[in-house]
Amino acid sequence: MSRKTIKVDYLARVEGEGALHVHFKGDQVKDVRLKIFEPPRFFEAFLRGRNFVEVPDIVARICGICPVAYQMSAVHALEGLLGVQVKGPLRALRRLLYCGEWIESHVLHIYMLHAPDFLGYESAIAVAKDYPEIVERGLRLKKAGNAIVRTVGGREIHPINIRPGGFYRQPTKAELKALAEDLKWARDAAIETVRWTAGLEFPDFERDYEFVALRHPDEYPMNEGRIVSSAGLDIAVDEYENYFEESHVPHSTALHSTLKGRGSYLVGPLARFNLNYHQLAPIARELATEVGLGTPCNNPFKSIIVRAIEVLHACDEALRLVENYEVPERAAIELEPGAGTGHGCTEAPRGILYHRYQLDEKGLVVEARIVPPTSQNQGMIEDDLRDLVARNMALPDDELQWKCEQSIRNYDPCISCATHFLKLDVERS
Amino acid sequence: MATHSKRPKLAVWKFASCDGCQLSLLDCEDELLAVSEAVEIAYFAEASRAMQKGPYDISLVEGSITTPHDAERIHQIRRSSRVLITIGACATAGGIQALRNFKNVKEFTRTVYAHPEYIDTLKTSTPISHHVKVDFELRGCPINKAQLLEVIEALLHGRKPNTPAHSVCMECKLAGTVCVMVAHGTPCLGPVTHAGCDALCPRYNRGCFGCYGPKESPNTHALAAEWQRLGAQLRTIRHAFRNFNAWAEEFRKESEKHEP
Structure with a gap:
């Protein structure tokens, strides 16, 4: 085969800027590189010297799509450091807030970013021309998620109501009650979403993954749990850095994460579903069974169904939390500054998000470390592409290119988190 | 195409x-x-x-x-x-x-x-x-x-956008929100910050932290003095002006006055 090049200057429908370079000779894939050239923003550096109370406001700015995840990992790390555990109604409120973010972020990806690939459209707006009722359902469902974040957090993007120890103000019963009607509608819409996504056409593509997610004895993981994997890893959050390492490769401004001695791993909805199926709400399990989605699910393209299952779970749980809401006596536990090191890991919509902070005795940040889910999935995205390209050599360039893009979008990569810009550049020689 | x-x-x-x-x-x-x-x-x-x-x-x-x-x-x-x-x-x-x-x-x-x-x-x-x-x-x-x-x-429609240029402080007054600085002694950037958020933070019992940047001709100096009177440290004042709009001239200059 003669040498060929396919180029896409900007991979669309992902959050951020990156590029892809695939180079192969004959039927051998020689090299796959997901190049991320999102400009670096140096959060870890400018957190130094800041008061711990400011951390949730600052780290929210890493990502406009999942700011709650950054705020949650941060407050858990800081509370751990200061020897405080947030329980009861305050903990429930945080879980409600996180449900809101899962719904808005997953629905954005399902309807606006991923589904157009399956349906053969350039965008959700193009889909809406032919299927307005589907896109309208997606938009309204996303809105229900955003309404939760706005009510508990103050606004959808970069919520202002989150601080170490709890909140600045606890919502009233009436404020949360106002969400219930829409959430009932949203739960039904989520059921429809599961059925609809399960009816899409999926490539026959399965791979052997090591899945990594949190696991909690009592609930589907969001804010707390141990870090477990499908290959038997089972560690406390503060052991994270003993088992995972980051390396800096020349083609990316995001750091690559690997499991020491084992290599790439997969985080996100597929990993959570496979490792925590038994903790899903009964209705979510029921729908998974109905649409024939069993564990383990090893087809990354089916992550779109898994996201829908998680939206259903989050709507169901949010509704329960809203209905059982007891106004916390105080908006937050007062925290005294102190020196030490704390670790936090929570389930961002895209997978585990690890934070570590070191504070001095005045409560000022000495050192911060943040490992976002997309940098953890980067290696696996490349592995998938290598395999996918090898299996689909016969496809014409434009179809192969689109398939590669779709495969990257299986991970809902947030490159602004991992740092943004995806450029697809396939070379055949 | x-x-x-x-x-x-x-x-x-x-x-x-x-x-x-x-x-x-x-x-x-x-x-x-x-x-x-x-x-x-x-x-x-x-x-x-x-x-x-x-x-x-x-x-x-x-x-x-x-x-x-x-x-x-x-x-x-x-x-x-x-x-x-x-x-x-x-x-x-x-x-x-x-x-x-x-x-x-x-x-x-x-x-x-x-x-x-x-x-x-x-x-x-x-x-x-x-x-x-x-x-x-x-x-x-x-x-x-x-x-x-x-x-x-x-x-x-070829008209000028209607986006008020007054302060967050003004938005609070318009909404009838109790002043967190006067009533609770909570340091707030509302008097010097550009409107646009509908004075969100004071409605959540916290001071404004300046997401919308400086309003036109803000009196940052007087506000910083008020913060000091409320007990804010030099570092706190410096950092308050050094967030998401740190390089906006008025905020930058005020923050530089509070260097150690």
């Missing part, structure tokens, strides 16, 4: 940022489809694979300039845009990443990256207006999506 639509062509561009301000457009769940009828979304990479070539009637620009490549790219975008609007604190003031401007960026790169030699970055993060002519700046970290719709609608 040429089309012959008569609707104005809209493009959305990204520079160093968190994506939140362009997400605000997708967060207009009730209006998005109507917007896509009123304008032709010609370039919006986060939402569509279809990327039409310019010229564009309206360009929305998110993010700040932090790399040599981006410093070039913004000029190309300006050349292909009839109207260029910057959205959000990164694009209008350099964003939180402008905190590098106060420090040695080499030290920053070493803190985050094992191989700083792989990283191509400028010493500063600067607003779009430092590089090209900007027709309208929409403030906020993040922007207010209702204001974004107002700006687009105003452009379509």
Whole structure:
């Protein structure tokens, strides 16, 4: 085969800027590189010297799509450091807030970013021309998620109501009650979403993954749990850095994460579903069974169904939390500054998000470390592409290119988190 | 892919940022489809694979300039845009990443990256207006999506956007929110911060922390003195002015007065 090049200057429908370079000779894939050239923003550096109370406001700015995840990992790390555990109604409120973010972020990806690939459209707006009722359902469902974040957090993007120890103000019963009607509608819409996504056409593509997610004895993981994997890893959050390492490769401004001695791993909805199926709400399990989605699910393209299952779970749980809401006596536990090191890991919509902070005795940040889910999935995205390209050599360039893009979008990569810009550049020689 | 639509062509561009301000457009769940009828979304990479070539009637620009490549790219975008609007604190003031401007960026790169030699970055993060002519700046970290719709609608009708330039303090008064600084002694940036958020933080029992940047001619000096009277330390005052709009001139100058 003669040498060929396919180029896409900007991979669309992902959050951020990156590029892809695939180079192969004959039927051998020689090299796959997901190049991320999102400009670096140096959060870890400018957190130094800041008061711990400011951390949730600052780290929210890493990502406009999942700011709650950054705020949650941060407050858990800081509370751990200061020897405080947030329980009861305050903990429930945080879980409600996180449900809101899962719904808005997953629905954005399902309807606006991923589904157009399956349906053969350039965008959700193009889909809406032919299927307005589907896109309208997606938009309204996303809105229900955003309404939760706005009510508990103050606004959808970069919520202002989150601080170490709890909140600045606890919502009233009436404020949360106002969400219930829409959430009932949203739960039904989520059921429809599961059925609809399960009816899409999926490539026959399965791979052997090591899945990594949190696991909690009592609930589907969001804010707390141990870090477990499908290959038997089972560690406390503060052991994270003993088992995972980051390396800096020349083609990316995001750091690559690997499991020491084992290599790439997969985080996100597929990993959570496979490792925590038994903790899903009964209705979510029921729908998974109905649409024939069993564990383990090893087809990354089916992550779109898994996201829908998680939206259903989050709507169901949010509704329960809203209905059982007891106004916390105080908006937050007062925290005294102190020196030490704390670790936090929570389930961002895209997978585990690890934070570590070191504070001095005045409560000022000495050192911060943040490992976002997309940098953890980067290696696996490349592995998938290598395999996918090898299996689909016969496809014409434009179809192969689109398939590669779709495969990257299986991970809902947030490159602004991992740092943004995806450029697809396939070379055949 | 040429089309012959008569609707104005809209493009959305990204520079160093968190994506939140362009997400605000997708967060207009009730209006998005109507917007896509009123304008032709010609370039919006986060939402569509279809990327039409310019010229564009309206360009929305998110993010700040932090790399040599981006410093070039913004000029190309300006050349292909009839109207260029910057959205959000990164694009209008350099964003939180402008905190590098106060420090040695080499030290920053070493803190985050094992191989700083792989990283191509400028010493500063600067607003779009430092590089090209900007027709309208929409403030906020993040922007207010209702204001974004107002700006687009105003452009379509050839009128001036109605986005109040008064302070957050004024928004509190208009909403009848009790003053957190007077009533509770909570330090608040409301008197010097540009309106746009509907005075959100005071409604959540906290002081404004300046997401929308300085209002026109803010008396930051008097406010800093009031903060001191309330017991705020030098560092607290410095950091209050050094967040998402740290490189906006009035906030930068005030923060520099509180260096140790």
